[in-house]
Amino acid sequence: MKFKNGEIEGVIAKKLTRFSDERGYLVETFRTDNLPNKLKPAMSYISYTSPGVTRGPHEHEEQTDIFCFMGPGNFKIKLWDNRKGSKTLRCCREVIGGEDNPVRIIVPPGVVHGYRNISEETDGIVINYPDKLYRGWGKKEEVDEIRHEDKEDEFYLDFIKEDKSQMIWLIGNKGMLGSDIEKLLKEKRMAYWASDREVDIIDYKALDKFAKDKQINWIINCAGYTRVDKAEEEIEESFRLNRDGVRNLALFSNKRKIKLIHISADYVFDGRKERTAGYSEDDKTNPINTYGKSKLAGEEEIKKTLVEYFIIRTAWLYGKEGNNFVYTMLRLFRERDLVKVVEDQWGSPTFTADLAEIILKIIKSDVDKYGIYHFTNEGVTTWYAFAQAIYNKAKKLGLLGGKRQVEIKPIKANEYPTLAKRPVYSVLSKDKIKKEFNLKIRSWEEALEDFLSFLKIKEEKLKGKERQ
Ligand SMILES: NC(=O)c1ccc[n+]([C@@H]2O[C@H](COP(=O)([O-])OP(=O)(O)OC[C@H]3O[C@@H](n4cnc5c(N)ncnc54)[C@H](OP(=O)(O)O)[C@@H]3O)[C@@H](O)[C@H]2O)c1
Numbered sequence: 001m002k003f004k005n006g007e008i009e010g011v012i013a014k015k016l017t018r019f020s021d022e023r024g025y026l027v028e029t030f031r032t033d034n035l036p037n038k039l040k041p042a043m044s045y046i047s048y049t050s051p052g053v054t055r056g057p058h059e060h061e062e063q064t065d066i067f068c069f070m071g072p073g074n075f076k077i078k079l080w081d082n083r084k085g086s087k088t089l090r091c092c093r094e095v096i097g098g099e100d101n102p103v104r105i106i107v108p109p110g111v112v113h114g115y116r117n118i119s120e121e122t123d124g125i126v127i128n129y130p131d132k133l134y135r136g137w138g139k140k141e142e143v144d145e146i147r148h149e150d151k152e153d154e155f156y157l158d159f160i161k162e163d164k165s166q167m168i169w170l171i172g173n174k175g176m177l178g179s180d181i182e183k184l185l186k187e188k189r190m191a192y193w194a195s196d197r198e199v200d201i202i203d204y205k206a207l208d209k210f211a212k213d214k215q216i217n218w219i220i221n222c223a224g225y226t227r228v229d230k231a232e233e234e235i236e237e238s239f240r241l242n243r244d245g246v247r248n249l250a251l252f253s254n255k256r257k258i259k260l261i262h263i264s265a266d267y268v269f270d271g272r273k274e275r276t277a278g279y280s281e282d283d284k285t286n287p288i289n290t291y292g293k294s295k296l297a298g299e300e301e302i303k304k305t306l307v308e309y310f311i312i313r314t315a316w317l318y319g320k321e322g323n324n325f326v327y328t329m330l331r332l333f334r335e336r337d338l339v340k341v342v343e344d345q346w347g348s349p350t351f352t353a354d355l356a357e358i359i360l361k362i363i364k365s366d367v368d369k370y371g372i373y374h375f376t377n378e379g380v381t382t383w384y385a386f387a388q389a390i391y392n393k394a395k396k397l398g399l400l401g402g403k404r405q406v407e408i409k410p411i412k413a414n415e416y417p418t419l420a421k422r423p424v425y426s427v428l429s430k431d432k433i434k435k436e437f438n439l440k441i442r443s444w445e446e447a448l449e450d451f452l453s454f455l456k457i458k459e460e461k462l463k464g465k466e467r468q
Contacts (some may be wrong), residue, residue, distance in 0.1 A: 010106070014105075044127060047128070051120060056149065056159075063132040066129040113153070116189070164290075177224070249302075259309065268287050281429075318451065348376035367422075
């Protein structure tokens with residue numbers, strides 16, 4: 001179905017006036033003597049929308065909306081006439097409203113509408129005064145809403161069309177980091193394809209086959225061989241994935257003129273740096289285990305083949321999906337009275353959700369600041385202090401039930417032998433990424449608290465379901 005730009009019958013966009021004085025400003029959002037005849041607002045609600053996030057598209061069968069976009073934040077509002085019998089059927093229009101253009105938009109039933117917060121960093125506010133009560137009197141009725149929020153829907157596709165110059169292929173979407181990136185891509189309504197094991201990156205032909213006929217502007221590669229200890233026994237396998245697989249992605253990106261974002265690790269360093277500053281991107285690499293060597297080999301393949309790449313080295317990842325140190329500690333705290341943790345290795349824990357944010361920010365900013373970057377949460381700690389923080393915060397949140405106390409005992413790394421040697425000090429300096437992308441990074445403690453709070457909410461939801 002084709003839409004052409006034009007006015008839509010019944011849609012009224014009216015500039016709102018700000019009455020300013022030294023105290024601030026005031027806006028008349030609506031006056032009944034200013035609304036079309038018979039239009040009577042029945043309720044009002046306010047919504048906050050994060051930068052880059054879209055609401056809709058959807059339409060109502062009976063309800064008329066009276067939206068006010070007056071800041072904070074700026075929005076792109078899109079409207080399509082989908083009403084059979086309307087004189088302006090198949091017309092669509094776009095309005096930019098918000099802080100820079102305060103506007104009220106009346107949207108009659110049958111007009112599909114959606115809006116996206118196009119601000120870089122500001123949470124946007126929208127107020128609506130619909131003329132029907134949400135779910136009717138006493139909330140006893142069906143929701144009057146026809147949703148077009150599916151990826152296949154023509155209105156949705158039309159809405160994201162302009163984003164298609166940023167079409168992303170997320171590789172490794174079922175892994176710990178990949179799943180958080182996919183969640184964010186959905187939240188931000190960014191256009192993407194996703195694959196994991198089913199498109200084996202070691203097989204170049206599989207890449208070609210998957211991508212045939214697909215437009216792709218960016219690849220985010222989260223696939224990798226990540227079992228640090230096992231890599232000492234599976235040297236070939238780790239190189240096949242972390243070097244050869246990455247070489248395939250670099251060659252493929254080069255052939256198709258795709259920008260590649262690849263994730264690498266702190267373990268490319270030996271950890272012997274003086275402990276006053278973290279490793280910078282230009283510091284000499286010298287991996288001391290197979291995993292680190294294979295990750296470095298992957299970096300080399302990219303540097304050899306591509307110009308338009310971002311290699312992001314990160315460290316000590318934990319996230320909602322997959323095994324990680326936080327989950328292991330929580331399990332041990334539930335099972336044991338004594339937990340021994342290494343106290344002489346330093347690093348910076350990193351929440352995958354925070355890394356996912358910066359990766360999408362790089363894509364959105366679409367600037368040619370290619371190269372290697374370091375990203376972790378702020379702060380430096382040891383595995384022992386990290387474990388203590390997990391215990392204390394989890395206890396406070398009630399994630400570790402009962403009064404039982406667990407003793408956490410610091411031990412030296414040589415008392416806990418592992419197949420792979422670990423760098424003693426693998427702290428990464430984030431100066432470059434902060435400067436180039438104007439970032440504020442939160443501390444590892446704050447991110448950890450956020451993660452544990454998420455686990456608490458999840459636990460409560462599960463309990464609630466069990467009780468039902
Ligand atoms: N975890 C950390 O602490 C950490 C620290 C620094 C850097 N990194 C790097 O960050 C990236 C993401 O780490 P993560 O912990 O999220 O990894 P992860 O959970 O192990 O996810 C990797 C994903 O890639 C998939 N995969 C494996 N082989 C594949 C193949 N041949 N083709 C396509 N997909 C394949 C895996 O499937 P299977 O699960 O079925 O194998 C998995 O879903 C990796 O590059 C890692 O080296 C991680």
